[in-house]
Amino acid sequence: MRKIHLAALAAALMLFMFHPAIALPVASNVAGGIALVTLGTVLDSPDRPSAWLGDRPVWVAAEDGHWIAVVGVPLDTRAGRQTLRMRANGAERTTSFEIREKHYAEQRITLKDSSKVTLSPEDEARALAEIERIQALKKHWRPSAETETDFAKPVAGRLASRFGLRRIFNGEPRAPHSGLDVAARRGTPVGAPAAAIVLAVDDYFFNGKTVFLDHGNGLLSMYCHLDRIDVKPGETLRKGQTLGRIGATGRASGPHLHWSVVLNGTMVDPELFLKRR
Ligand SMILES: [Zn+2]
Missing domain, CATH: 2.60.40.1590 (Peptidoglycan hydrolase domains)
Structure with a gap:
């Protein structure tokens, strides 16, 4: 004993x-x-x-x-x-x-391109298949001795739509904003916020050109609407290394980064990773 x-x-x-x-x-x-x-x-x-x-x-x-x-x-x-x-x-x-209770802000958005609001049957089928693929990626789990959570902002720029914003597109309520939007010029490099392995890259109907990073232990991050992707799945990135360039691919009203952070399969507020304890 x-x-x-x-x-x-x-x-x-x-x-x-x-x-x-x-x-x-x-x-x-x-x-x-x-x-x-x-x-x-x-x-x-x-x-x-x-x-x-x-x-x-x-x-x-x-x-x-x-x-x-x-x-x-x-x-x-x-x-x-x-x-x-x-x-x-x-x-x-x-x-x-x-x-605790938290009340996120509400925003009404008018999109001129209604084809991205009311989808054709083909677009809807594509978008649904992609949502399933993204759901599967969100569950990815790689055990790791180290997971860095002191994130650097992936791109310098104005914080536009915040996480949790309750959005209404052309009068129709949609899912709340699951990421943080950072406005920047097209072509601005986007850097990995912390050491990571590239989990997946894809070109989605809504999210456009997208990179998923795996930081280990169920912490993932996602970068959407990129103009160009500069990395491949399986590549190891150091903090700050360029993964792509700012763009407006997919459903985007202008060039910006939509940045999501996933923890245990759920989207959480990326700004929490930019604060220091
Ligand atoms: Zn967004």
Whole structure:
């Protein structure tokens, strides 16, 4: 018994001493935000616990001797108590966290090209197939010892539409804005906000030329409406490396970057990754 305890203590100390300190994003316990849920200490459970929100695995990071679940909160989450399923020391249990009310702004948009609002049957079939492909990409999970969350802004420019904006196109309510728009001139280079592996590149009906980056542990980022893509799937990018150029491909009223960040399969507010704790 004593031997096992000593082994566990040694493992915990090794992890505590040699695990690089990970700067976690800023917590924001709202729909579309990030909840940081403490799952116990490294001493109590030397092996990294696992956690799930619904059926989606959640990233569990080590910080200051504690295991912290970094939970992406879906934008359609109601305020109140949420349940997180976890497994530590071989036993499964649940823990909970609180989500506050947040009212996102509303915007009415008039698009002259109505073909991008009311779709033809062919365009609708294409768009639906692409949405399924994007949904599958959002679930991508690559375990990684390091996940950098101190993001650099991918492009210098004015922040236009913010994450969560409730949009009404030509009088028809649409899904809330699932990313952050940054306005910049066509051709401006767009850089990786942190080290990443290129997960996918594609040309979509709505999103136009798009790059998906994988930062590890279910943290992904997506860059849309690019004029040109400069990377290929599987390529490793360092922070700041150019992935493409600003454009207006797909459904875009002008050149801008639509930037989305995905955590445990759900879109969260990219601005949370630009703030420092
Ligand atoms: Zn956008």
